[in-house]
Amino acid sequence: MLRGNRELWAAFIVMVIITAAYGAVVYLTREVPPASELFGHGMGIIGFIFMLMTETLYSLRKRSRSVKWGRMSVWLQLHIFTGLVGPYMVLLHTSWKFNGIAGATTLLTLIIVISGFIGRYIFTRIPRTMDGLEIEGTLSQEALKQARRLLALWHTIHIPIGMALFISAFVHIGAALYYATFLK
Amino acid sequence: MRGARLGCLTGTGIISALIAAFVIAGYAFASGGTMFSPGSLNTIQGPVLGGVSSHAEIAGECRACHVAPWGTDTMDDRCVVCHADITAQMGDVLTEHGRMYRIDPAAQCRDCHPEHNGATALLTVLDGWKYPHELSGYMLTAHQLKAEKEPFICADCHAADVTVFDLNICSTCHRLRDAAFMAGHIEAYGAACLDCHDGIDSLGRHFTHDQFAFKLIGKHLSVACESCHVNAHALADFKSTPQDCAFCHSAKDPHFGTLGVDCASCHSPDDWRKVHFDHNRSIFKLLPAHVNAACKDCHRDNIFKETPTDCFSCHKQDDPHKDMLGQNCESCHTATTWQDVTFDHSTSSFQLIGKHASAACESCHNDLLFKNTPTDCASCHKDVHSGQMGSNCADCHNPGDWKDVNFDHGRTGFPLTGGHSGIACAACHVNGKYKDTSSSCYSCHAAKDPHGGQFGSDCGSCHKPTTWKDVHFDHGNTGFPLNGSHAKVQCTTCHSNGVYKGTPKECIACHARDDAHNGQFGTVCSACHDTSKWKNATFDHGSTGFPLAGSHASAACKSCHVNNTYKGTPKNCYACHANKDNHNGQFGTDCGSCHKPTQWSDVTFNHANTGFPLSGRHGGVQCKACHANGYIGTPTNCYACHASDDAHNGQFGTDCGSCHTPGGWGGAKFDHSRTGFPLNGKHSGLSCTKCHGNGSFGGLSSQCVACHEDKHNGQNGTDCASCHTPKGWGD
Numbered sequence: 001m002l003r004g005n006r007e008l009w010a011a012f013i014v015m016v017i018i019t020a021a022y023g024a025v026v027y028l029t030r031e032v033p034p035a036s037e038l039f040g041h042g043m044g045i046i047g048f049i050f051m052l053m054t055e056t057l058y059s060l061r062k063r064s065r066s067v068k069w070g071r072m073s074v075w076l077q078l079h080i081f082t083g084l085v086g087p088y089m090v091l092l093h094t095s096w097k098f099n100g101i102a103g104a105t106t107l108l109t110l111i112i113v114i115s116g117f118i119g120r121y122i123f124t125r126i127p128r129t130m131d132g133l134e135i136e137g138t139l140s141q142e143a144l145k146q147a148r149r150l151l152a153l154w155h156t157i158h159i160p161i162g163m164a165l166f167i168s169a170f171v172h173i174g175a176a177l178y179y180a181t182f183l184k
Numbered sequence: 185m186r187g188a189r190l191g192c193l194t195g196t197g198i199i200s201a202l203i204a205a206f207v208i209a210g211y212a213f214a215s216g217g218t219m220f221s222p223g224s225l226n227t228i229q230g231p232v233l234g235g236v237s238s239h240a241e242i243a244g245e246c247r248a249c250h251v252a253p254w255g256t257d258t259m260d261d262r263c264v265v266c267h268a269d270i271t272a273q274m275g276d277v278l279t280e281h282g283r284m285y286r287i288d289p290a291a292q293c294r295d296c297h298p299e300h301n302g303a304t305a306l307l308t309v310l311d312g313w314k315y316p317h318e319l320s321g322y323m324l325t326a327h328q329l330k331a332e333k334e335p336f337i338c339a340d341c342h343a344a345d346v347t348v349f350d351l352n353i354c355s356t357c358h359r360l361r362d363a364a365f366m367a368g369h370i371e372a373y374g375a376a377c378l379d380c381h382d383g384i385d386s387l388g389r390h391f392t393h394d395q396f397a398f399k400l401i402g403k404h405l406s407v408a409c410e411s412c413h414v415n416a417h418a419l420a421d422f423k424s425t426p427q428d429c430a431f432c433h434s435a436k437d438p439h440f441g442t443l444g445v446d447c448a449s450c451h452s453p454d455d456w457r458k459v460h461f462d463h464n465r466s467i468f469k470l471l472p473a474h475v476n477a478a479c480k481d482c483h484r485d486n487i488f489k490e491t492p493t494d495c496f497s498c499h500k501q502d503d504p505h506k507d508m509l510g511q512n513c514e515s516c517h518t519a520t521t522w523q524d525v526t527f528d529h530s531t532s533s534f535q536l537i538g539k540h541a542s543a544a545c546e547s548c549h550n551d552l553l554f555k556n557t558p559t560d561c562a563s564c565h566k567d568v569h570s571g572q573m574g575s576n577c578a579d580c581h582n583p584g585d586w587k588d589v590n591f592d593h594g595r596t597g598f599p600l601t602g603g604h605s606g607i608a609c610a611a612c613h614v615n616g617k618y619k620d621t622s623s624s625c626y627s628c629h630a631a632k633d634p635h636g637g638q639f640g641s642d643c644g645s646c647h648k649p650t651t652w653k654d655v656h657f658d659h660g661n662t663g664f665p666l667n668g669s670h671a672k673v674q675c676t677t678c679h680s681n682g683v684y685k686g687t688p689k690e691c692i693a694c695h696a697r698d699d700a701h702n703g704q705f706g707t708v709c710s711a712c713h714d715t716s717k718w719k720n721a722t723f724d725h726g727s728t729g730f731p732l733a734g735s736h737a738s739a740a741c742k743s744c745h746v747n748n749t750y751k752g753t754p755k756n757c758y759a760c761h762a763n764k765d766n767h768n769g770q771f772g773t774d775c776g777s778c779h780k781p782t783q784w785s786d787v788t789f790n791h792a793n794t795g796f797p798l799s800g801r802h803g804g805v806q807c808k809a810c811h812a813n814g815y816i817g818t819p820t821n822c823y824a825c826h827a828s829d830d831a832h833n834g835q836f837g838t839d840c841g842s843c844h845t846p847g848g849w850g851g852a853k854f855d856h857s858r859t860g861f862p863l864n865g866k867h868s869g870l871s872c873t874k875c876h877g878n879g880s881f882g883g884l885s886s887q888c889v890a891c892h893e894d895k896h897n898g899q900n901g902t903d904c905a906s907c908h909t910p911k912g913w914g915d
């Protein structure tokens with residue numbers, strides 16, 4: 001199964017590397033890397049950038065009518081990669097504290113990742129070309145119709161959760177800048 | 185990607201975003217910002233500062249601690265709003281925060297005091313911060329490297345909270361190094377290590393006993409601790425060590441307890457022998473000499489009580505008076521020194537006056553018995569006069585000063601006056617000999633007689649005793665009284681080389697070199713000069729046979745006596761006046777035969793001697809009127825001089841005197857009858873010019889008609905006299 005899922009392998013390897021680095025930091029500093037210091041903060045920033053990429057790049061490519069950069073499958077692979085690695089880094093950024101807006105953001109991130117997995121499952125039931133166009137006739141009309149209905153339902157849930165997540169994340173970032181980064 | 189739009193911007197997505205934003209804003213508003221808190225604030229209760237006793241109480245008031253990034257203040261400013269004591273510490277380098285501020289002025293409160301780490305999280309975390317540990321009262325000087333040569337970290341001694349220190353840490357570690365020592369040490373001194381140890385790893389270097397009421401001074405500094413802290417093992421043992429002297433020293437009390445147990449009231453820890461007993465508290469005050477005496481001098485055998493206080497008890501053996509002056513030493517002596525005697529000598533028969541008052545007692549009192557000392561001067565004083573002045577020194581001397589002698593020298597018949605009064609006695613009284621000293625001047629002054637005895641030995645006949653120079657010599661006694669200038673000159677002018685006797689009295693003896701006449705007037709200057717002034721000479725020129733009369737009297741001597749030659753000067757006029765002879769020798773050389781000495785013009789020439797006496801007007805004319813060309817051979821006929829005066833043009837010849845007289849040309853007595861025409865009648869009364877109208881006298885006709893107009897027109901001839909007489913035509 002993984003043979004056809006390079007993005008999952010890549011995400012897994014990167015996450016292992018990140019975990020190893022995290023473990024090294026924990027070992028060296030004898031403490032959980034705080035969210036406000038170099039390692040923890042870097043994790044949060046890069047993870048959030050990955051999450052932003054997850055949110056925007058695939059969506060923009062998918063809906064672009066004029067420019068067709070790269071194949072949709074590659075963008076989806078990147079979408080899945082960043083969608084896994086980004087939240088994982090954000091998770092490490094939390095320093096395992098989940099209170100306040102930051103906790104809520106983490107929770108929403110967890111939800112969106114799970115939602116993403118579910119979406120992928122539903123999505124993969126619809127055969128597509130290499131450019132992502134649906135290939136009709138593979139499934140029975142009834143099955144295809146049901147799959148489309150499920151996908152639409154998933155979208156209806158996944159997107160608002162994502163929007164809530166990013167609103168929450170921006171507020172968290174703003175508060176972090178206010179209360180920590182630019183602290184005097 | 186034109187035309188692309190984000191897939192999230194669906195209707196439900198935007199609504200969800202708005203709802204999320206609304207929820208967050210609402211919650212933020214309701215929770216007061218706790219939703220942004222990364223963790224709980226500390227709940228540990230502390231002192232009430234700013235109205236609260238823990239940070240958790242202001243959890244919802246973010247701005248109580250946080251500042252806006254664009255604000256001007258800092259979080260530290262917010263900290264010290266409540267923690268005002270820290271502000272005070274920052275200015276004091278001796279405090280923790282003051283010292284830390286100087287170690288790193290940029291450090292912020294949160295560097296060491298993190299928050300939001302949980303309700304019970306540590307509020308002080310010093311890891312990585314150079315905390316000045318000595319300010320905690322314990323230096324890390326001896327805790328730099330562990331036995332493994334690794335540096336100490338806070339956690340080696342402190343648990344998580346660096347502000348807390350568990351004393352057991354000390355023994356836990358140090359047991360590992362020397363378990364046996366630590367067991368004994370803790371058993372002996374207890375486990376409160378920090379009570380003694382300050383981190384420099386020694387009790388001694390920084391330990392000071394002065395922190396206790398019992399300060400270590402003097403010899404206490406060098407004794408071993410256990411000497412006083414006998415069997416002390418616990419801190420309580422040390423602290424309970426009695427502090428009174430007797431606890432340690434009673435066993436060796438040399439006073440056997442007779443002076444109580446408070447050794448320190450007399451002794452000091454510096455030295456047992458340095459006793460500071462205030463003897464003045466006893467009935468026997470210690471005055472100077474007693475202060476320096478050793479205690480045992482009076483208190484024998486270390487017995488101090490009931491020591492007798494009268495002088496004699498101690499000083500009996502010191503009494504040099506052999507008990508003759510009684511036992512009441514203090515009636516004369518003071519306690520300062522034996523020599524400080526205050527004996528009132530006036531109570532004896534011998535008053536101490538002058539130097540007697542300051543003389544040492546023993547200078548009169550040969551021994552210290554004092555009694556029966558003779559009172560006459562000679563018994564004490566050595567007579568330098570060898571008895572010449574008798575035995576009563578006080579006749580001349582007084583007790584004030586031997587040298588202050590009041591001897592009346594007048595009593596000797598030789599009163600001291602003038603220079604004699606100020607000189608030392610020994611100047612005349614050599615070898616201390618006073619008696620039979622000769623009173624003659626010469627007996628003392630012979631050696632200094634500058635006259636070599638020429639004036640005899642009675643100096644006083646000339647000199648006065650005031651000063652040698654005050655001389656009153658009467659020169660008149662020498663037969664040569666000093667008059668005039670002689671009275672003013674120095675003696676040595678005439679008496680050279682100090683020779684007075686036999687000085688010649690003749691003027692020339694002194695004035696030979698003053699003789700301006702080269703001896704021409706002899707040696708008796710006084711014949712002409714007197715003593716007032718050389719120039720006041722009174723030479724009688726008459727004695728030379730040439731008395732000075734007239735102008736000679738006022739002429740300068742040298743006008744005749746040229747070259748100062750006086751002798752043999754010729755007396756004839758011509759010797760001096762030859763070159764002034766206006767007559768060129770025509771009158772000979774005897775000017776005096778005519779001229780008088782008064783002045784040259786005073787001439788007394790008798791012209792009659794020349795055969796031509798000057799009479800009439802001749803007597804009044806200037807000589808040169810006639811003698812224009814000299815005197816000799818001057819013709820005596822009138823015409824020689826008067827030819828030019830001849831008004832008659834020679835008509836009467838050259839013998840003017842035949843008619844004229846020297847009395848004047850007028851009044852000539854011409855005898856007209858000599859002309860053959862005697863003047864008779866009216867002719868005799870006519871002026872000459874009536875007939876001689878043209879000054880023509882010769883050749884005039886004697887006929888009447890030559891002068892008279894003929895009124896007869898020749899009718900009667902020319903001889904008028906034939907009818908008329910000179911008496912008148914009418915006659």
